Ligand SMILES: Nc1ncnc2c1ncn2[C@@H]1O[C@H](COP(=O)(O)OP(=O)(O)OP(=O)(O)O)[C@@H](O)[C@H]1O
């Protein structure tokens with residue numbers, strides 16, 4: 055079932071088209087990554103999905119309800135964090151959650167609040183004022199409020215901001231578990247690694263347009279570049295080309311696509327049989343390379359490189 | 368059901384925000400100041416003996432006169448003597464009145480009856496019917512009202528409050544008639560100024576409007592809580608002033624009658640061609656005891672403050688920064704006060720369409736405003752003016768909030 059559907063969604067802010075002609079579908083139980091550099095239009099898209107702003111054109115449906123025509127019906131199924139999850143700092147974590155639960159139409163508010171607090175690991179400090187929370191604790195509280203109404207669609211805008219490594223892992227596990235329970239999750243991020251670890255599918259957005267959309271599994275499979283350092287690159291290249299490989303010259307290294315270990319072994323054997331010395335064989339990039347290939351960032355440079363740089367951190 | 372939940376939320380936030388504390392502290396400070404002022408007034412009234420004071424003044428004047436009289440005669444000396452004689456005559460008159468008052472305290476009924484006889488005598492000399500000048504008609508109506516009031520005293524056994532005693536009820540009424548145009552509205556502005564803008568500033572508005580609740584329900588809940596809180600706070604404040612007054616002055620004067628609902632007609636009188644003469648009409652007016660006036664006054668203050676809350680609420684939805692929205696609403700109250708005071712004193716009729724003119728609705732009712740403004744204003748028209756302001760601005764708030772893109776929060 056399609057939980058979230060965007061059809062030809064555009065948004066103009068001032069003179070600029072900040073988001074243009076987005077088409078996306080997120081299914082039940084799917085974690086959908088929305089990847090793009092700063093200023094790409096991720097937050098703007100998310101604001102449209104949760105009804106904070108109106109699209110200039112296009113339609114957004116959540117569980118079949120048009121967000122503009124029937125916001126109440128659509129938002130019943132949504133939990134969200136938009137940018138930073140600002141809370142009422144003069145209230146305690148529990149009061150904040152009760153506040154949102156009342157609006158979300160939760161039945162047994164007290165039990166539900168305790169349950170989500172437990173789930174995000176805040177149960178110990180839920181009765182403290184939010185102004186005493188650390189950034190990571192606020193982020194957890196943000197996730198907790200998004201889960202309150204047991205939504206069918208979770209829309210998260212860079213949710214791992216401020217989480218420590220352990221918190222990040224917990225968060226990933228939580229998201230995967232929620233998805234396995236059938237929740238659809240839409241996560242924006244500029245961290246490639248994060249998307250790679252959490253998502254089933256990913257769309258890459260730049261300058262307000264989706265450049266590409268792909269299954270993460272396909273990307274992984276396609277990521278088979280190998281770099282080989284040999285004694286005589288020119289001869290080696292000729293040898294490999296003759297043997298039917300698409301080898302590229304990369305300075306003192308050769309680059310070629312080899313999907314699995316068997317292919318690597320064959321290439322190395324061919325080189326050795328041709329009397330060349332093989333010093334080093336490395337698998338390069340993984341998803342990063344695939345993305346570069348997909349998005350053409352190697353040519354256009356700039357922002358997309360920054361994405362990958364941060365992913366490498 | 369959803370609205371009920373919104374109300375509970377907004378109430379929870381309101382009572383926990385620091386602004387409520389600020390308002391409470393400021394309000395209590397003012398009650399303290401009022402109490403201090405009342406204490407001073409009581410001490411002054413106690414230490415002041417009018418008979419002794421007038422006698423002293425008289426002795427002083429007589430000494431001056433004999434000093435001047437002993438100078439060699441000249442025109443300047445004669446003039447001085449003349450003016451000092453006039454002063455002596457006026458002090459003697461006041462001394463006489465003070466003595467009468469002292470007498471009245473012994474037997475107030477007799478003195479009220481004497482006064483009524485005097486009024487009847489004066490009434491007999493004023494021509495009736497169409498022969499009467501407007502100023503004479505006005506005088507007649509006022510004298511008759513005084514007569515009715517005196518009769519009320521006798522019928523209901525209401526003794527006037529004599530100095531050195533003061534009536535806490537009167538003191539509260541006159542204090543409130545200023546405070547409800549200046550200080551109390553400012554408290555309301557502080558309380559309500561960030562109701563929506565605060566959530567925009569802090570960014571909490573995002574997680575509020577992404578709930579399955581209509582924006583208009585959210586806004587309506589916020590508005591109801593703002594209005595209710597402002598009304599309650601100002602009503603309680605009114606009674607705190609009264610309680611402070613009662614604690615210091617005592618309870619006397621609770622039954623002192625006041626005229627309410629007097630209407631006026633403004634005409635040019637041939638004997639005073641420069642000014643309009645106000646002819647009061649007591650046909651639909653009634654006498655109300657002071658304690659009930661305070662109750663009415665505080666209810667009217669609560670109503671007017673609900674309107675101020677609505678106006679502030681409008682500012683709060685229009686401006687995204689709570690600082691700006693509070694400042695603009697405060698400016699509206701302060702500038703509005705200054706402008707309407709000046710324009711009212713000059714009798715400019717257009718100010719009756721402005722909301723600050725009617726913040727002291729009690730003055731619409733007891734005729735103070737009409738007499739200053741010289742244009743027809745009644746309690747009903749005052750309330751209507753306020754309600755129209757509130758309704759229009761509330762509607763604009765809804766239009767604004769319902770469609771707004773929430774981008775920068
Ligand atoms: N209020 C606004 N008026 C005009 N343009 C805006 C406004 N808000 C954002 N933009 C522009 O819209 C574009 C997309 O912004 P958006 O916040 O959606 O980016 P983002 O992908 O979330 O970036 P980041 O990774 O930094 O969060 C940016 O170029 C930004 O300058």
Ligand SMILES: [Mg+2]
Pocket residue numbers: 096097098137211
């Ligand atoms: Mg963003």
